[in-house]
Amino acid sequence: MTTRKILDIDFSRIDTDRMRLNVGPQHPSTHGVLRLEVELDGEVVTNVIPHIGYLHRCFEKIAENMNYQQVIPYVDRMDYISSMNNELPYVIAVEKLLGLKVPEKVEYIRVIMAELNRIANHQIAIATFGLDAGAFTPFLYLFRDREYILWIFEKATGGRLLFNYFWVGGLANDVYPTFKEDVLNIVKQVRKTNKDIEELLIYNKIFIDRTANIGVLPADVAINYGCSGPMLRGSGVPFDLRKAEPYSIYDRFDFEIPVGKGEVGTVGDCWDRNIVRMREIEQSCRIIEQAIAQMPDTGDVQSAIPKKVRPPKGEVYFRCENPKGELGFYIISDGKDKPYRVKGRAPSFVNLSVLPEISRGYLFADLIVILGSIDIVLGEIDR
Amino acid sequence: MGLLDRLDNPYETGGIILGTLEDILNWGRSKSDWYLHFGLACCAIEFMSMNASHFDFMRFGIIPRATPRQADFIMITGTVTLKMAERIKVLWEQMAEPKYCISVGSCANSGGPYWQYGYHVLKGVDRIIPVHVYVPGCPPRPEAMEEGMMKLQSLIDRQAIFRKREKLAENENLIKSNKM
Numbered sequence: 081m082t083t084r085k086i087l088d089i090d091f092s093r094i095d096t097d098r099m100r101l102n103v104g105p106q107h108p109s110t111h112g113v114l115r116l117e118v119e120l121d122g123e124v125v126t127n128v129i130p131h132i133g134y135l136h137r138c139f140e141k142i143a144e145n146m147n148y149q150q151v152i153p154y155v156d157r158m159d160y161i162s163s164m165n166n167e168l169p170y171v172i173a174v175e176k177l178l179g180l181k182v183p184e185k186v187e188y189i190r191v192i193m194a195e196l197n198r199i200a201n202h203q204i205a206i207a208t209f210g211l212d213a214g215a216f217t218p219f220l221y222l223f224r225d226r227e228y229i230l231w232i233f234e235k236a237t238g239g240r241l242l243f244n245y246f247w248v249g250g251l252a253n254d255v256y257p258t259f260k261e262d263v264l265n266i267v268k269q270v271r272k273t274n275k276d277i278e279e280l281l282i283y284n285k286i287f288i289d290r291t292a293n294i295g296v297l298p299a300d301v302a303i304n305y306g307c308s309g310p311m312l313r314g315s316g317v318p319f320d321l322r323k324a325e326p327y328s329i330y331d332r333f334d335f336e337i338p339v340g341k342g343e344v345g346t347v348g349d350c351w352d353r354n355i356v357r358m359r360e361i362e363q364s365c366r367i368i369e370q371a372i373a374q375m376p377d378t379g380d381v382q383s384a385i386p387k388k389v390r391p392p393k394g395e396v397y398f399r400c401e402n403p404k405g406e407l408g409f410y411i412i413s414d415g416k417d418k419p420y421r422v423k424g425r426a427p428s429f430v431n432l433s434v435l436p437e438i439s440r441g442y443l444f445a446d447l448i449v450i451l452g453s454i455d456i457v458l459g460e461i462d463r
Numbered sequence: 464m465g466l467l468d469r470l471d472n473p474y475e476t477g478g479i480i481l482g483t484l485e486d487i488l489n490w491g492r493s494k495s496d497w498y499l500h501f502g503l504a505c506c507a508i509e510f511m512s513m514n515a516s517h518f519d520f521m522r523f524g525i526i527p528r529a530t531p532r533q534a535d536f537i538m539i540t541g542t543v544t545l546k547m548a549e550r551i552k553v554l555w556e557q558m559a560e561p562k563y564c565i566s567v568g569s570c571a572n573s574g575g576p577y578w579q580y581g582y583h584v585l586k587g588v589d590r591i592i593p594v595h596v597y598v599p600g601c602p603p604r605p606e607a608m609e610e611g612m613m614k615l616q617s618l619i620d621r622q623a624i625f626r627k628r629e630k631l632a633e634n635e636n637l638i639k640s641n642k643m
Contacts, residue, residue, distance in 0.1 A: 106550065107529070137542055137544070138582060160505035223517075224517065240509070459504055
């Protein structure tokens with residue numbers, strides 16, 4: 081037996097230079113074109129500075145030059161993973177300015193589409209989070225299912241990713257005849273895959289070791305930074321705009337708000353944020369099933385579309401529960417057919433601002449996992 | 464338009480294929496292109512779909528590389544802002560020859576929806592780097608991107624390595640007679 085010689089050095093007293101490392105803008109795990117300026121002490125992250133603006137597409141300036149309907153395609157391109165959810169607050173905000181009421185059928189189709197897109201978004205989020213943690217197989221399963229959802233979108237709207245489907249006062253076109261059966265089949269398939277993913281990824285020992293107790297975001301910090309969506313709910317705060325101030329027809333459905341409870345680690349760690357997304361998929365399935373059951377078969381989806389959108393002078397702020405958090409649009413109208421100003425309150429931008437706070441003191445490899453758990457989209461951050 | 468098409472029955476004579484060195488090099492290059500793992504905007508999401516189950520991009524013999532030094536071609540998938548343009552130029556220059564570029568989506572082709580009022584958007588990535596194949600669409604379907612990849616493969620198949628000038632004239636004749 082060899083005896084190990086123990087060095088009598090207090091490693092914490094050795095002073096080393098901090099290393100500055102640039103991650104991105106071309107890096108596979110920055111989820112787009114984000115640059116992280118990381119300050120490292122050995123392998124431990126001491127500070128992170130996110131540099132943004134590599135995908136600035138001047139949404140707000142373009143909105144000043146377009147009339148109200150023409151802004152909708154640009155709203156699509158903000159958070160391009162969940163376009164339907166983006167269109168919803170903008171369209172409702174303009175309808176509020178106009179004082180419009182849309183037909184029942186339109187409301188139901190909007191809710192079904194938004195919830196389907198929420199499922200698609202969370203599937204991407206979980207898949208890429210798995211990739212960041214080193215699991216490739218769930219990516220293939222989840223993208224297979226997402227493709228089925230995109231087929232429904234394609235049949236109904238003509239687009240796979242960017243739709244321009246919700247119009248001010250109605251929809252671009254009615255859904256196709258077998259829409260209900262298709263959606264119910266999707267819900268069945270999504271539930272089946274969710275079970276697979278729970279076995280493959282969520283309760284996998286390696287995955288738990290990578291994500292539990294990492295990037296802990298306490299509830300008070302989350303609230304102070306203005307986090308919303310799964311970031312906030314992962315920290316144990318049951319705040320969901322669909323319940324807190326129900327818009328559209330969300331008050332008619334029975335669903336729960338999943339929150340992080342710290343089942344395998346601490347409340348508010350990366351695993352909690354991910355499990356909230358998993359459970360929200362299930363809740364979205366419940367909403368879709370109820371909406372399909374209640375949805376009226378007849379009705380003209382274009383009956384309330386105004387010929388000319390020219391809202392009276394005024395301003396409106398309307399917020400919706402996007403898959404990533406609270407997406408709000410602040411619109412000022414000066415009585416013309418073009419908005420005077422459109423400001424978007426992007427959830428990803430606010431959620432990203434908490435990254436330096438929650439990644440200090442963790443290893444560099446954990447930083448990638450923490451960033452993955454925030455679920456950012458650069459199109460929305462830079463706008 | 465591969466090497467095997469040149470012979471009537473390539474496998475009947477014991478599997479021996481005769482061809483010029485150029486043909487063999489081009490055949491090897493076109494069937495094992497590695498791409499730079501790099502996404503910019505909306506089109507990158509469709510690009511992710513293409514890598515996943517339904518479309519399976521890797522059957523073209525390609526592998527994603529995280530560093531430009533090992534990549535053969537780059538796909539510009541999304542809006543190129545002026546801030547990002549400098550970085551794309553650097554990435555392109557870091558890639559080793561021979562290198563190819565596929566411009567995916569209307570933003571990368573011409574500025575797309577941001578052409579008119581996009582004060583911050585580069586109006587087409589071909590203003591900074593050479594583009595070999597353009598894929599239209601906003602965003603293009605994964606099938607369209609695969610078509611773009613196949614176009615690039617056929618382009619590599621008939622590229623000139625040795626007798627450049629003669630080959631160029633030959634290709635021009637083919638384009639004129641609509642055979643390419």
